[in-house]
Amino acid sequence: MLRSSGALAATTAVLAACSSTKPSVARIGMSPTTVKLEDLAVTDVILLRTAMSMETMAAAMLSDSAVTALATKDSASVIAAFATDHTSHLQDLRVLISARNGEAYSETNTKLMEAYGQNALDLVASGKLPADTLALTLAVETLIAATYQYFVSLTAEPALRADMVRLGGRSSRRAAVAAQLINGGTAGFAPATDAAGAPLVATLPGAFGSLSAVQVQLGPVNDTGTRATVLMDTPSLNSLIY
Amino acid sequence: MSMTTRRRLIASLLAGGAVVAAAPLFAGHASAAENTAPPHRDAADNDALDACLERESRMVATYRIAVAGLTGDDLAAMTLILDHHVAYAQALKGYLAVEAHKPSNAPLASPAGSLSSIARQLATLEDQTATIHTNAIGTIKGLDAATLLASIVTVEARHAAALELIAGSSPIAAVGN
Numbered sequence: 001m002l003r004s005s006g007a008l009a010a011t012t013a014v015l016a017a018c019s020s021t022k023p024s025v026a027r028i029g030m031s032p033t034t035v036k037l038e039d040l041a042v043t044d045v046i047l048l049r050t051a052m053s054m055e056t057m058a059a060a061m062l063s064d065s066a067v068t069a070l071a072t073k074d075s076a077s078v079i080a081a082f083a084t085d086h087t088s089h090l091q092d093l094r095v096l097i098s099a100r101n102g103e104a105y106s107e108t109n110t111k112l113m114e115a116y117g118q119n120a121l122d123l124v125a126s127g128k129l130p131a132d133t134l135a136l137t138l139a140v141e142t143l144i145a146a147t148y149q150y151f152v153s154l155t156a157e158p159a160l161r162a163d164m165v166r167l168g169g170r171s172s173r174r175a176a177v178a179a180q181l182i183n184g185g186t187a188g189f190a191p192a193t194d195a196a197g198a199p200l201v202a203t204l205p206g207a208f209g210s211l212s213a214v215q216v217q218l219g220p221v222n223d224t225g226t227r228a229t230v231l232m233d234t235p236s237l238n239s240l241i242y
Numbered sequence: 243m244s245m246t247t248r249r250r251l252i253a254s255l256l257a258g259g260a261v262v263a264a265a266p267l268f269a270g271h272a273s274a275a276e277n278t279a280p281p282h283r284d285a286a287d288n289d290a291l292d293a294c295l296e297r298e299s300r301m302v303a304t305y306r307i308a309v310a311g312l313t314g315d316d317l318a319a320m321t322l323i324l325d326h327h328v329a330y331a332q333a334l335k336g337y338l339a340v341e342a343h344k345p346s347n348a349p350l351a352s353p354a355g356s357l358s359s360i361a362r363q364l365a366t367l368e369d370q371t372a373t374i375h376t377n378a379i380g381t382i383k384g385l386d387a388a389t390l391l392a393s394i395v396t397v398e399a400r401h402a403a404a405l406e407l408i409a410g411s412s413p414i415a416a417v418g419n
Contacts, residue, residue, distance in 0.1 A: 078413045085417070145396055152392040153385060156280050161388050162380030165395050169372060170418065172399035177413045180404060186319035186357065189404060203404045207326040208333075209396030 040242055044160055045102030047151045049241040051167070052093045053109035054147050058140050059086035060108050061117055066125035071133040075181060079137050082174050086144070089167055096163060111239040112232075120230045123219030127227075132218050134182050138201065139216035139232055141175035144168070147234045149209045172209070179203040280385050287382035288341045291334060294391065297374050298331040299345035304367060308353040308360055316357040323364075323401055330394050337390060357408060365405035372398040 040046075061067070062083035071079055094104045108117075120139070124132045148168025155161045180188060183201040191202040214232040221227055305324035312320055335342050350367055353360035375391045375398070382388055406416035 081414050081417075145399075149392045149396050152379070153389045158280075158383060158388070159380045161392070162376050165376045165379055165392050168392070169376070169395055169399040172396050173403035173417045176400035176403035177407065177416050180407050181413060184407075186315040186408065189319035190322045204322060204326070204397065204400055207329045207397060208393040 042154055042237070042240060044155055044157055045097055045100050046240055046242055047154055047164075048093055048097045048100070048102065048160075049105040050109070050235050050239075051147065051151065051164075052090055052097075052105045053107060053241050054112075054144055054235065055086045055089045055093065056106065057108040057113060057117055058144050059083045061121060061140055062086070062137060064121050066121045067133045067136060070124065070128065070130050072130050075130075075134055075137075078177070078181065079133060082137060082141065082178075085170065085174065089170070092163075092167065096160065105241050109235065109239060109241070112235065115239075116230050116232050120216070120218055120232070123228055123230065127219040129220075131182070134178055135201075135216050135218060138175055138178035138182065139214050139230070141171045141178055143214045143232045143234065145171035145175055146209065146211055146214065150211050150234045176203050281383055282386045284383040285341070287384045287387050288338060290378045290382050291338055291387055292341075292343045292345075294375055294378050295331060295334040295338065295342060296345040297371055298327055298334060300348060300350045301327040301367065301371055302331055303347050303349040304351055304353065305364075307349055307351075308364060311354055312357055320357065320364075326397060326401070333390060333394075337387060358410065361405045361409035365402045365409060368398050368402035368405060372402065 062079050067079060068076065090106075097104050120136055124136055145168045148164045148171070151164050152161045152168075155164060179201050180203055182188075183203070188201065189203045191205055192200045194200055211234065215229055216232070217227045217229050219228045302324065305320060305327060309317055309320045309324055331345070351363055353363050372395045375395050379388050379391050379395075382391075403416045403418075407413065
């Protein structure tokens with residue numbers, strides 16, 4: 001009886017302590033209530049929607065007045081054709097999304113425009129250098145090609161991976177053409193530097209497609225004698241279109 | 243309560259508990275079946291990858307013929323592309339390891355002469371190679387192999403467009419429009 005009453009008392013004490021609603025540690029102020037984020041799976045439809053946002057962003061950037069106002073006569077038609085290509089890819093992507101009962105996405109990738117897209121356009125406008133229009137074009141096409149290449153590693157359905165590669169291959173071809181327009185001929189195929197040691201644009205910068213951030217120098221020369229370098233990353237979890 | 247009845251009751255309680263305990267396990271398996279991640283490797287892909295390896299080996303043989311008659315920047319550029327195809331063949335061979343069949347070394351063509359005269363032929367071969375790899379990506383299940391092939395096609399597309407320009411195509415035509 002003593003044992004059982006002691007156990008009962010101990011249990012009662014534990015229960016009393018556990019049931020207390022008053023905080024045991026003093027604190028100042030109110031701590032906000034946190035809301036647990038919803039767990040979202042990256043599905044093939046999400047990748048396709050994100051691809052639509054990237055193609056829309058590419059078309060918008062290459063059609064922006066900052067680019068069209070500065071492009072030379074020779075490059076203006078090429079850049080405009082590239083922008084049209086990106087718009088035409090949207091229809092291909094709509095078909096792929098619709099086949100998977102998804103909803104198409106018609107807007108630009110706001111997150112990435114804020115991260116680097118608008119900055120790049122502002123630099124082109126402020127620099128007023130015609131060469132920047134082709135540099136930006138090369139960067140955008142390299143970015144889109146890398147995006148599709150990256151998405152292959154996230155895509156569940158093999159047939160869709162092939163479609164991603166086909167679309168990415170088009171941007172790769174455009175990137176090669178843009179690189180040749182900047183630094184043409186066979187001398188421009190391999191990575192090289194000029195007499196001052198500055199790297200030249202290469203049509204074939206590597207044997208395998210790179211997924212590193214695309215780097216492009218744009219805009220005016222600043223006080224230190226250098227130009228701004230914009231880093232363009234492929235979409236990741238916080239810039240996918242869910 | 244008789245021993246038999248008590249035994250039956252305990253047995254039914256245990257069985258019920260086992261079902262309750264197993265329910266999350268089955269539910270877990272059901273959701274795993276719905277959200278199965280693609281495999282990283284699949285032995286069923288080996289035949290398709292062997293075909294890709296064979297194609298790259300034959301591209302190497304073709305470019306060895308092409309560079310023989312070139313000089314200067316043209317030689318450097320075509321040697322670069324040759325080196326790329328060597329790297330692709332080595333990457334595929336490394337991936338397949340002991341499963342790789344011995345690929346053919348027969349060239350796909352015999353491009354000879356100036357680069358401007360053979361560039362279009364080489365561009366066509368690049369396009370065909372990229373198509374072979376892309377079609378393979380559409381059939382293989384393993385993610386690692388698909389990722390490798392995608393990184394190859396990304397650059398072979400550049401090879402094709404650059405060679406089209408060297409052959410005299412306009413920039414817009416070189417894209418494939």
